[in-house]
Amino acid sequence: MKQIIQSFKTGETILEEIPAPVSSRGNLLIRTTHSLVSLGTERMLVEFGKANLIQKARQQPDKVKMVLDKIKAEGLIPTLETVFSKLEQPLPLGYCNVGVVEEVGEGVSGFQIGDRVVSNGPHAEYVSVPKNLVAKIPAEVSNEEAVFTVIGSIGLQGIRLCNPSFGETIVVTGLGLIGLLTAQMLIANGCQVIGIDVDESKCQLAASFGIIAINPKDSGDPVQTVMLHTDGIGADGVIITASTKSNEVISQAAKMSRKRGRIILVGVIGLDISRADFYEKELTFQVSCSYGPGRYDEDYEQKGMDYPLPFVRWTEKRNFESILFSLKTGKLKVKELITEQIPLENFLEIYGQIGSSKSIASILLYPEKAGEKQLKSQRTLAVNTPKFPISKGVMGIIGAGNFTKMTLLPAIKNLEVRTKYIASSGGLSGTQLAKKHAIENSTTDYNAILQDKEVDTLVITTRHNSHAQFVSEGIKSGKHVFVEKPLALTLKELDQIEKEFSEQSQSSLMVGFNRRFSPHTMAMKKALGNAGTPIQLIATMNAGFIPPNVWVHDMKVGGGRIIGEACHYLDLAVFLTGSKIKAVCMNAMGLNPEENTDNATLLVKHENGSNSVINYFSNGSKAYSKERLEVYWNEQTMIMDNYRETSGFGVKGFKNLKTKLDKGHKNQFETYFKFIQQGGQPPIPSDELFNVSKASLAALRSLKTGQWEQVSE
Structure with missing residues (x-):
């Protein structure tokens, strides 16, 4: 299928061929017939894409600070690689879609195929x-x-926040598409509406809808004009739908408002606010968030959890339905706003001149023949031909997120590995990575990988809650399975995987505990040798803050950061002590820790008597090293600082090691695919993989019970 994307690296707007998505739980698969180009929003994205690096940096000063902090912590080269990789990530354009339901996902009610x-x-x-x-x-x-x-729902949400009453005077600043729709809805609400825009054609169109249109080029000072129309009182409310960097718009809005008036920002403007303007009139100012309540709430949007109507009358979906009702009853007139209708393949007629376009509403038309094809055949797209034939090490990747993009694919770049598939839910990210890294096929149907007998290796890099399912299906398909940690989120899932793995002999299992493959930890292991006595290990991960609404904190999706990341150091403890974990006890910061934390200390007992202390903190400075490892034994000490420097104290024959940042990913994959192709012992024994995974889950149990938890065998 075809999709319009914006490249932030080249600035190009492209009609890309990608695999069609699959219907998933809670979702509807829709065949598009029409979509509306939001000229304001999409113009900003296109122009940002065309800007050079310096211009992009000036537009995002907060991101510049993040880059500088990352340089301090991880070095210049890794940071630049991250920045350029982000710029390579294409952005899908558009958010106003009309179509026909083709498939109804599990858990969806109220819709049928053909709606x-x-x-x-x-x-x-x-x-x-x-x-x-x-x-x-x-x-x-x-x-x-x-x-x-x-x-239209964007404008409607602005109106709801303004809360106009019958007979009030509301000013709409900016008579673009959203402004014209907003003004019409205000008139339907019984308001006197004054519209302001410097485009005379838009003012004339607004006047045809009964709006008092002001063009500052002709009418002079818009503040005085509003005062004339309100007998010197001022506007009851101002809704700003304009897009400009100027601070003049917010200043004018304050000056034309009556005392205790309301100002609602729907568009994007400069916000250097004069305290005096707002103070003297006790004005209220509020920014409207897109379509309404539920926007950017993952529980509402992705998980389908609705807000109860008696308490949240208007959600974004109910706003959609309100607009549709207004269209049905003729209260909202939109046909007069349509400037052009363009076939999808001629999209550049719109985007090629989007910066100077005077269009009000541009509609893209989609070919009817798109629905005649079999969807299944459109879900796998051939991108490249095989570079070289090999019989072992033919890989299929499920997941095209940051780990695959930033870590996995660069790490295997020079290995003799044939990547036959990459699967992504939407198809776009997988296709882009396939093009860049010579992957043969991009697919949205991961079953294509499982069913292809030529593929012997399954690599899983998806969100954590899907790992157990994919691992299980990979084992049942007789494939070697590599899963980026964690292996599972629950003990039930883990037991099931262990049972299935023990019942077959074809598959191998590997978890992405890359840190044991770093040259620094391998040097430590060599220096330890067969110590003959227990060792003491102290590991500190200065993990950094992640906002609480990010998926990794959701216990049903990410499992929390202890399972998702601190598990690396549980594995390192097993690797360096040479002994599995017997019991764990975790203490979290705070008076009333819940089932989840990212500020905790784990105490670990090993079967051979060694002890490990693992500190996982998210409240430290980003300027400090992210990871530190200390090992004490037989009057000897080794200290590793952030996989860049390892020092030995009293360790005979050990020379201090300095490298660029190296967490072992490249060596991990090189070792893993050597095992796949040549056989021998797996890079990490399976009993250690299961032991570490159980220890992670036991740590969370300990948080609840406040006691040592045994790690079952």
Whole structure:
């Protein structure tokens, strides 16, 4: 299928061929018939993509500070690699989609195949959208009208925040598409509406809807004009739908408002606010968030958990339905706003001149023939031909996120490994990586990998809650399975995998505990040798803060950072002590720790009498080293600082080691694929993999019980 994307690296707007998405739980698969180009939002994205690096940096000063902190902690080269990799990531354009339901995902009710629907899906022939971002189109509303639903909801949410009453005067600053829709809805609400814009054609169109249109070029000072229309009182509310870097808009909004007036920002403007303007009139100012309540809430959007109507009357989906009702009843008129309707393949007629376009509303039309093809055949896209034939080490990757992009694919770049597939849920990220790294096929159907007998190695890099399922299916398919940690999120999942693994002999199992493959930890292991006595290990991970709403903290999705990342040091403890974990006890910061934490100390008992202390902290400075490891034994000490420097004290024959940052990823994959191709012992014994995974889960149990937890065998 085809999809419009924006490259932040080259600035190009591209019609890309990618695999069609699959319907997943909680989602609807929709075949697109029409989509609306949001000229304001998409113009900003296109222009940002075309800007050079310095211009991009000036537009995002907060990101510049993050880059500088990363340079201090990890060095210049790794940081630059991260920055350039981010710029290579394409952005799907569009969020106003109309189409026909092709598949209904598990757990979705109220929709049937063949329903006409609106959604916030991008400009693509097929889109997969969560049910709370989809609404049915009434029979009386045409597709050309319905395509205005999502962008109309942006204006409607601004109105709801303004809370106008019948007879009030509301100013709408900026008479672009959102401004014109907002003004019409305000008129339907019984308000006197004054619109402001410097484009005379937009002012004339606004006047045709009954809006008092002001063009500052002709009418002079818009503040004085508003005062004339309100008998010197001022506007009850101002809704700003303009897009400009100027601070003049917010200043004018304050000056034209009455005392205790309301100002709502829907657009993007300069926000250098004069305290005096707001103080004297006791003005209120609020920024509107997109389509309404539920926006950017993962529980609502991705998990389908609705807000109860008696307490949250208007969610983003209910706002969609309100716009559709207004279209059905004729209260909202949109046909007059349509400037052009362009076939999808001619998209550059819109995007080629988007910076100077005077269009109000541009609609993309999708070919009818798109629905005639079999969806299954469109879910795997051939991207490259094989570079070399090999019989072992033919890989399929499930997951095209940051780990695959930043770590896995660069690490295997020079290995004799044939990557036959990369699977991603949307198809876009996988296709981009396939093009860059000579991967043969991009797919949205991971079953294509499992069913291909030529593929002997399955690599899993998806979100943590899917690991156990993919590992289990990979084992049942008789493939070697590599899973980026963790192996599982629950003891039940872990027991099931262990049982399935023990019942077959074809598959091998590997978890991405890369740190034991770092030259620094390998040097430590060599120096330890057969110590003959227990050792004491202290590991500290200065992990850094991650906001609580990020998926890694969700115990059902990410499992928390102890299972998701601190497990690396449980594995290192097993590796360096040469002994599995017998019991763990975890203490978390705070008076009332819950089942999850990212500020904790783990005490670890090993079967051979060694002790490990693992500190996992998220509240430290980013300027300090991220990881530190200390080992004490037989009047000898070794200290490793952030995989860049290892020092020995009293260790005979050991020379201090200095390298660039090396956490062992490259050596891990080189060792792993050598095992796949040549046989021998697996890089990490399976009993250690299961022991470490059980120890991670036992640590979380300890947090609840406040006691030492035994790690079952």
